[in-house]
Amino acid sequence: MPRFSTSAEWLSQSSLLLKARPTSTRISSKYSVLSPKASKVSKSRKKAATLTASEPAAAPASDDVSATPTPTRANIATFTLKTYDPASGTCLKYQTNKAAEVGRLVGSLGKLARVMAALPEVVEDLSAPIDQAGTHTPVPEGVGKDVKAGDAKGPPGGGGAGGGKKKKKGKK
Amino acid sequence: MAEGHITNAEAPQFFTRLAALLDTNREKGHGSVYLTQKRMALSPDAAPSPTKVADDPLWDTHPANPLPVIVRASDTKEDKAKDGSRRDKPKIKFSTIVQPDALDAFYARYAETCKAGMSALKKRDRSKRKKDKRKKAKTGDEKKG
Numbered sequence: 001m002p003r004f005s006t007s008a009e010w011l012s013q014s015s016l017l018l019k020a021r022p023t024s025t026r027i028s029s030k031y032s033v034l035s036p037k038a039s040k041v042s043k044s045r046k047k048a049a050t051l052t053a054s055e056p057a058a059a060p061a062s063d064d065v066s067a068t069p070t071p072t073r074a075n076i077a078t079f080t081l082k083t084y085d086p087a088s089g090t091c092l093k094y095q096t097n098k099a100a101e102v103g104r105l106v107g108s109l110g111k112l113a114r115v116m117a118a119l120p121e122v123v124e125d126l127s128a129p130i131d132q133a134g135t136h137t138p139v140p141e142g143v144g145k146d147v148k149a150g151d152a153k154g155p156p157g158g159g160g161a162g163g164g165k166k167k168k169k170g171k172k
Numbered sequence: 173m174a175e176g177h178i179t180n181a182e183a184p185q186f187f188t189r190l191a192a193l194l195d196t197n198r199e200k201g202h203g204s205v206y207l208t209q210k211r212m213a214l215s216p217d218a219a220p221s222p223t224k225v226a227d228d229p230l231w232d233t234h235p236a237n238p239l240p241v242i243v244r245a246s247d248t249k250e251d252k253a254k255d256g257s258r259r260d261k262p263k264i265k266f267s268t269i270v271q272p273d274a275l276d277a278f279y280a281r282y283a284e285t286c287k288a289g290m291s292a293l294k295k296r297d298r299s300k301r302k303k304d305k306r307k308k309a310k311t312g313d314e315k316k317g
Contacts, residue, residue: 023213023232032204033197033292075202077292099293106286109209110279116211117238117272 001091007081007101010094011108014083017090018115025085027112029105033077081105083112183278186268187285190245193264194289197247204248207286212240212269238272243282 004010018025036044079102083092096105114121190207197203213232246265252258270278 019233021232023211026208026210028206028208030204030206031194031197031286031290033202034204035202075292077290077294079290079293097294098296099287099290100296102287102290102293103283106279106283110275110282113209113241113270113275113279116209116241117275118211118235119238119272119275 001093003093003095007094007096007105007108010081010083010092011111013092014112015115017083017085017092018112021085021087022116022118024087025083025116027081027083027109029082029109030080031077032080033075035075079105081109183268183270183274183281186243186245186266187281189266190285191289193245193247194285196264198289198291203250205289206244206246206248208244210242210244212242240272241270241275243268243270243278 002013004013014027035041076097078095078097080093080095084090094105193205197205244265244267246263249263250261252260
């Protein structure tokens with residue numbers, strides 16, 4: 001049961017699995033909010049105790065008040081994606097706890113749903129203009145992004161010209 | 173499943189129910205919501221005759237027509253022992269069948285609903301970045317000085 005560290009990797013592997021076994025493969029996503037384990041709670045309490053000990057002024061009053069909300073605040077929320085094919089037993093997982101990723105992940109679920117539905121994979125061509133429309137970025141901006149990436153990685157000489165171009169666009 | 177699928181025309185109902193499910197989860201402060209998607213291969217035109225299957229065992233990798241996708245949502249069963257109530261609370265579960273031509277629109281709305289509902293996840297942490305910038309500025313000043 002491989003767990004992937006990046007969602008892109010999970011997406012590519014899942015789409016390969018889906019292409020191979022489109023009928024039996026299912027994708028389940030789990031959003032779970034769990035209270036932390038007892039051991040973790042006790043640890044955090046100890047931490048809090050040491051903190052309050054170091055700040056004796058606030059200790060007696062705030063201790064009772066803060067004791068109740070901390071467990072709810074410390075709840076651990078995760079979003080797990082799982083691609084599972086019962087026929088072959090393949091299971092691909094990806095887990096995150098970042099809210100910023102949810103939109104993108106559901107988007108990739110949509111891409112995979114297209115594979116499931118046996119629709120042609122024009123998704124990238126179709127989705128690209130939609131994304132750009134969303135961020136008010138026409139085609140040249142995409143070029144700019146590429147240049148940015150090149151700038152960060154490549155030698156300064158090669159990326160210099162591109163950087164200049166990008167600046168001009170910004171001024172316009 | 174006691175109730176039928178939410179059909180394509182009633183897709184908005186799916187989203188209102190999903191939003192409600194995520195909301196109850198938020199109110200509870202704990203618990204899980206499961207969302208699954210799978211090819212809907214039960215329609216009669218999707219399953220070819222056995223002879224054709226024997227001829228082409230990989231027929232499902234290239235069906236003649238695009239197939240609908242079924243999206244299910246559920247929460248977890250709640251144990252009466254934990255809750256202190258008399259009976260186990262049954263799962264809330266519902267599903268919708270998304271026709272291939274409606275997929276893009278469905279997933280756009282699906283993403284919105286999920287983003288809004290999954291509020292317990294970590295928000296983007298901006299404080300760290302600011303700190304880094306301050307640090308960088310400080311080190312820069314030191315270098316200058």
